[in-house]
Amino acid sequence: MSCVESDDDDEPPQLIPAPSLFASEDMAAKSGDAAKCLNDEPPSSTREQQTPVTLLTGYLGAGKTTLLNYILTHEHNKKIAVILNEFGEGSAVEKSMSIGQNGDLYEEWLELRNGCLCCSVKDNGVKAIENLMKKRGKFDYILLETTGLADPGPIAQLFWVDKQLECQIKLDGIITVIDCKHAMKNLTEKKPDGVINEAVRQVALADLLLLNKCDLVSEAERTAVYDAVRSINTSARLITTTRCQVEVSELLDLRAYDSLNSDRTAVFAAPGSHIDMRVRTVTVECDGSVSSEGLDSFVQALLWEKTVTDAEGRPAIVYRMKGVLSVAGEERQVLLQAVQELYETEQTQPWTGQSRHCTIILIGEHLDKDVLQRLLESYLVQSDSSAEQQVS
Ligand SMILES: Nc1nc2c(ncn2[C@@H]2O[C@H](COP(=O)(O)OP(=O)(O)OP(=O)(O)O)[C@@H](O)[C@H]2O)c(=O)[nH]1
Numbered sequence: 145m146s147c148v149e150s151d152d153d154d155e156p157p158q159l160i161p162a163p164s165l166f167a168s169e170d171m172a173a174k175s176g177d178a179a180k181c182l183n184d185e186p187p188s189s190t191r192e193q194q195t196p197v198t199l200l201t202g203y204l205g206a207g208k209t210t211l212l213n214y215i216l217t218h219e220h221n222k223k224i225a226v227i228l229n230e231f232g233e234g235s236a237v238e239k240s241m242s243i244g245q246n247g248d249l250y251e252e253w254l255e256l257r258n259g260c261l262c263c264s265v266k267d268n269g270v271k272a273i274e275n276l277m278k279k280r281g282k283f284d285y286i287l288l289e290t291t292g293l294a295d296p297g298p299i300a301q302l303f304w305v306d307k308q309l310e311c312q313i314k315l316d317g318i319i320t321v322i323d324c325k326h327a328m329k330n331l332t333e334k335k336p337d338g339v340i341n342e343a344v345r346q347v348a349l350a351d352l353l354l355l356n357k358c359d360l361v362s363e364a365e366r367t368a369v370y371d372a373v374r375s376i377n378t379s380a381r382l383i384t385t386t387r388c389q390v391e392v393s394e395l396l397d398l399r400a401y402d403s404l405n406s407d408r409t410a411v412f413a414a415p416g417s418h419i420d421m422r423v424r425t426v427t428v429e430c431d432g433s434v435s436s437e438g439l440d441s442f443v444q445a446l447l448w449e450k451t452v453t454d455a456e457g458r459p460a461i462v463y464r465m466k467g468v469l470s471v472a473g474e475e476r477q478v479l480l481q482a483v484q485e486l487y488e489t490e491q492t493q494p495w496t497g498q499s500r501h502c503t504i505i506l507i508g509e510h511l512d513k514d515v516l517q518r519l520l521e522s523y524l525v526q527s528d529s530s531a532e533q534q535v536s
C-alpha cells in the first residue's frame with residue numbers, strides 16, 4: 145500500500161483509549177455468541193469520541209459519487225474522510241481513499257484482491273479503516289461509497305463487529321441513492337436463482353432514501369418509484385433530489401443507530417402499491433413490557449433459529465430491525481438494532497411521562513405481521529411492577 149500525503153506538521157493524532165463498555169460484553173452479543181446484554185447507557189463522551197461513518201449506497205450510476213462530491217464541496221464544518229469503493233474497466237484492484245482537509249485531498253491506494261469491499265471487507269477493509277484511524281486527528285467524519293452492486297448489509301455489519309474499529313467508529317446510517325429513471329427496472333429485475341437483487345437490498349437497509357434524478361422523470365414516473373420504494377421500506381426518511389442536492393445537515397449525523405425517537409425513524413404509511421416487492425416493512429406494537437428473556441427469545445427465534453415463519457411456512461428473513469421496548473424491571477427504554485443476524489440492545493432514556501410500550505420495525509422477506517405480533521405479545525409480562533414506577 146502506498147501513501148501519497150503532504151507534509152505532516154500537525155500534532156500527532158491522539159488515539160482515544162478503547163472504552164471498555166463497548167469492547168467487552170456488548171461485542172459478545174454482536175458477534176453471534178448465544179449471549180446478549182442490556183448495556184447501561186454509554187457515557188455521552190464515548191459516543192462523542194466515535195467517528196461517525198455514513199455508507200453511501202445505490203445502484204450503478206444512481207448518483208453516489210455526485211452525492212459525495214456535493215457533500216465535500218458544501219459547508220459542513222467537518223473534516224471528512226472518504227473511502228471510495230469504485231472500480232472501472234481494467235483497474236478492478238484499485239481503490240482510492242481520500243481525506244478531505246481544508247479542501248485538500250490526500251489519496252491512498254488500497255489493493256482489494258477481488259475488487260469488492262463487501263467481499264474482502266474483513267481483510268482489507270478493516271486495514272483501510274485502521275489506517276484511516278491512525279490519521280484520526282485529521283478528520284471527524286467518514287463517508288464510504290460502496291459499489292453499485294454491493295449489498296450494504298455486510299459492510300454495515302463491519303462497523304459493528306470489529307472490536308478495534310468499534311471503539312473508534314460508529315455507524316451513523318445508510319444513505320441509498322435511487323436513480324428514478326431506472327429504478328423500476330432495477331428493483332423488479334429477477335435474479336436467475338430467485339434471490340433478492342441488490343437494488344432491493346439497498347432500499348431495504350436504507351435509513352435515508354434519496355430519490356435522485358427527478359429532473360429526468362415525469363411526476364407519474366416519480367410517484368411509481370416512490371410507491372415501489374415505500375412498499376419495501378416505510379421506515380427510512382425519503383427526500384426527492386436532482387443531482388443529490390439537499391441540505392448537508394439532512395445527510396450527516398442521522399444517528400440512525402442511536403435512537404428511534406426522532407422523526408427520522410418514524411414509520412410512514414405504506415402506499416397501496418400494486419407491485420409485490422417481496423421485501424417489505426412490518427411494524428409490531430404492544431402496550432406494556434416484555435420480559436428480558438422474552439426479548440431474547442423473540443430476537444433469537446427470528447435472527448438465529450429462523451423458527452418464525454409466514455402463513456406458507458417460509459422462514460422470516462430479516463434484513464434490518466429496530467425497536468424501542470419496555471423490558472420488565474428496566475427503568476430505561478431498551479433500543480434494539482439489528483442488521484441481518486447481528487443485533488444489539490442498549491438502554492437509553494428513562495420512561496418518563498409516557499406509558500410503557502414496545503415497538504419493533506422489521507424489514508425483510510416472509511414477514512407475517514400477525515405472526516410477529518402474536519409472538520411479541522406472547523412475551524408480555526402481565527403485571528410489571530416497574531410499569532407502575534413510571535413518572536407521569
Ligand atoms: N440528469 C441527472 N444526472 C445525474 C443526476 N445525478 C447524477 N447524475 C449523473 O449520473 C451519472 C452517474 O452519477 P454518479 O454520481 O457517478 O453515480 P454513481 O452512483 O457514483 O455511479 P457508480 O459509482 O458508477 O455506480 C453522472 O453522469 C452524473 O452527473 C441527476 O439528478 N440528474
Ligand SMILES: [Zn+2]
Nearest residue numbers: 208209230289
Ligand atoms: Zn460512484
